[in-house]
Amino acid sequence: MADATSAINEQRLKSGKHPEKALSAAFVRTVSEPGKYNDGHGLFLRVDKSGAKRWVQRIVIKGKRTELGLGPLSLVPLAEAREVALENRKIARSGGDPLRAKRETQSVLTFEEATCKVHEIHEPSWRNKKHAAQFLSTLQTYAFPRIGRIRVSEISTADVLAVLQPIWLEKPETARRVRQRIGTVLKWAIAQGWRQDNPAQNIGSALPRQDKTQAHRKSIHYNDVSGFLEAVKSSGALMSTKLALELIVLTATRSGEARLAKWDEIDMENAVWTIPADRMKAKKEHRVPLSPRALEIFEQAKQLDDGSGLVFPATKVGRPLSDNTLSKLTRELGYDAHVHGFRTSFKTWAQERTNIPREVSETALAHTIRDKAEAAYARSDLFEKRRKMMHGWAAFLCESASKVTRIG
The missing domain is CATH 1.10.443.10 (Intergrase catalytic core)
Structure with a gap:
C-alpha cells in the first residue's frame, strides 16, 4: 500500500499538480528515475539517465519563454534553488531580465582579479617600480589568503577586519597601507557599479587604537x-x-x-x-x-x-x-x-x-x-x-x- 501511495505521489510531481514546494529534500536526494520533477514557480529537478540531477527553471522573460539552468543538485540544495527561482520570477514580473542579472553577477571580479586590474591601471602613475610592486605584494601577502577569491561585490566589513586584525597592532604601518590599498581596490569596484560602499573606510571604530608615535629614521649626532x-x-x-x-x-x-x-x-x-x-x-x-x-x-x-x-x-x-x-x-x-x-x-x-x-x-x-x-x-x-x-x-x-x- 505504501509503495502504491509513493508511486501516486511521484506521478503527481511529474504532472505538475503541486504548484509550490511540491518536492521534499528527501525525495530530491533519493529519486533516480529519469525525468522532470516540478516544484513550483517554474522550478523543476531534471534527472538524467546517467543519474545526474540539476535544477532548471522555466520562465517567461519579456514575453519570451525560456529555461534557466540553476546548477546541479550537488551544489545547489532545494531551499537555495527555491530562493533563486522566486527571485527570478520577481525580476521577470517587474520587467527585468534574470539572465542579464546572472551574467552581470558572473562578470564581477574577485578581489584578487580586481587588484591585478587596479594595479595595471595605476602602475604608470606610480613614482617608481618599487611602489608599484609594494602595492601588489602587500595585498598578495595579507589580503589574498582571506579575501582573494571573494567577489568584490560580496566583501563585507567582517572580511576586511579578518585581514587587518592580525597585523593591526603588530605591524601598524603595514596594516594601514594594506587598509588603504584594499580601499583603493573597492573604490574601483564602486566605480564599476559592483557595490555601493567601501568597508575599508568604515571600520575605524572596530579596530583598536594604534600607537601613533612616529618611528623616526635612526641618525647619528x-x-x-x-x-x-x-x-x-x-x-x-x-x-x-x-x-x-x-x-x-x-x-x-x-x-x-x-x-x-x-x-x-x-x-x-x-x-x-x-x-x-x-x-x-x-x-x-x-x-x-x-x-x-x-x-x-x-x-x-x-x-x-x-x-x-x-x-x-x-x-x-x-x-x-x-x-x-x-x-x-x-x-x-x-x-x-x-x-x-x-x-x-x-x-x-x-x-x-x-x-x-x-x-x-x-x-x-x-x-x-x-x-x-x-x-x-x-x-x-x-x-x-x-x-x-x-x-x-x-x-x-x-x-x-x-x-x-x-x-x-
Missing part, C-alpha cells in the same frame, strides 16, 4: 658624521659606493636622488646639481649648490664612467647603486643609522650650530611648505643662502675630520 665619513673612505667598499654615500651626507639629499644622478644634471662650472622633478618626492625640480668637496667627488666619479650616463654606476653596466648597498656599508661600519638619517644630522647641525633661518634649511632638504598661503608666496629657492649654508656644512665636516684620531 652631527659631531660624529665626520668620523663616519672617514670610516667610509677607509673601507674596502667600491669607489662608487663610497663617493655616493659621502655626496648624500654633504648635500643632505635623499638616497634615490643621489644614486640615480646623471652627468647631464651636473654643472661643474657653476657648481650646481639640478635634480629633475620626476626624481624628487615633491615632484618639483631641485637645485643643489655644490661645495668644493662635492665638486671633488664628481671629479673622482668621472673615473667610473661606464657610458650609461650614471654618475655612480653599480658593477653591472647601466645599473645604478641600490639603496641596500649604502645601508649595508653603514651597518658594516658599526653605525646604527639609516642613510636617510644623515639629513637629520644636517638639520640638527643647522639648528644648533648656526643662525640660519629655518626656511633655508627646509628648502635645502626639499621639504614642501604645508601652509598653502605661505607656499603661494614662497617662490624663491633661496639658492645663494643655501650655497653659504652647504659650504658651512662641508667646512664643519672637514674641520671635524681633522680632529678625528686615526688608528693604525
Whole structure:
C-alpha cells in the first residue's frame, strides 16, 4: 500500500499538480528515475539517465519563454534553488531580465582579479617600480589568503577586519597601507557599479587604537658624521659606493636622488646639481649648490664612467647603486643609522650650530611648505643662502675630520 501511495505521489510531481514546494529534500536526494520533477514557480529537478540531477527553471522573460539552468543538485540544495527561482520570477514580473542579472553577477571580479586590474591601471602613475610592486605584494601577502577569491561585490566589513586584525597592532604601518590599498581596490569596484560602499573606510571604530608615535629614521649626532665619513673612505667598499654615500651626507639629499644622478644634471662650472622633478618626492625640480668637496667627488666619479650616463654606476653596466648597498656599508661600519638619517644630522647641525633661518634649511632638504598661503608666496629657492649654508656644512665636516684620531 505504501509503495502504491509513493508511486501516486511521484506521478503527481511529474504532472505538475503541486504548484509550490511540491518536492521534499528527501525525495530530491533519493529519486533516480529519469525525468522532470516540478516544484513550483517554474522550478523543476531534471534527472538524467546517467543519474545526474540539476535544477532548471522555466520562465517567461519579456514575453519570451525560456529555461534557466540553476546548477546541479550537488551544489545547489532545494531551499537555495527555491530562493533563486522566486527571485527570478520577481525580476521577470517587474520587467527585468534574470539572465542579464546572472551574467552581470558572473562578470564581477574577485578581489584578487580586481587588484591585478587596479594595479595595471595605476602602475604608470606610480613614482617608481618599487611602489608599484609594494602595492601588489602587500595585498598578495595579507589580503589574498582571506579575501582573494571573494567577489568584490560580496566583501563585507567582517572580511576586511579578518585581514587587518592580525597585523593591526603588530605591524601598524603595514596594516594601514594594506587598509588603504584594499580601499583603493573597492573604490574601483564602486566605480564599476559592483557595490555601493567601501568597508575599508568604515571600520575605524572596530579596530583598536594604534600607537601613533612616529618611528623616526635612526641618525647619528652631527659631531660624529665626520668620523663616519672617514670610516667610509677607509673601507674596502667600491669607489662608487663610497663617493655616493659621502655626496648624500654633504648635500643632505635623499638616497634615490643621489644614486640615480646623471652627468647631464651636473654643472661643474657653476657648481650646481639640478635634480629633475620626476626624481624628487615633491615632484618639483631641485637645485643643489655644490661645495668644493662635492665638486671633488664628481671629479673622482668621472673615473667610473661606464657610458650609461650614471654618475655612480653599480658593477653591472647601466645599473645604478641600490639603496641596500649604502645601508649595508653603514651597518658594516658599526653605525646604527639609516642613510636617510644623515639629513637629520644636517638639520640638527643647522639648528644648533648656526643662525640660519629655518626656511633655508627646509628648502635645502626639499621639504614642501604645508601652509598653502605661505607656499603661494614662497617662490624663491633661496639658492645663494643655501650655497653659504652647504659650504658651512662641508667646512664643519672637514674641520671635524681633522680632529678625528686615526688608528693604525
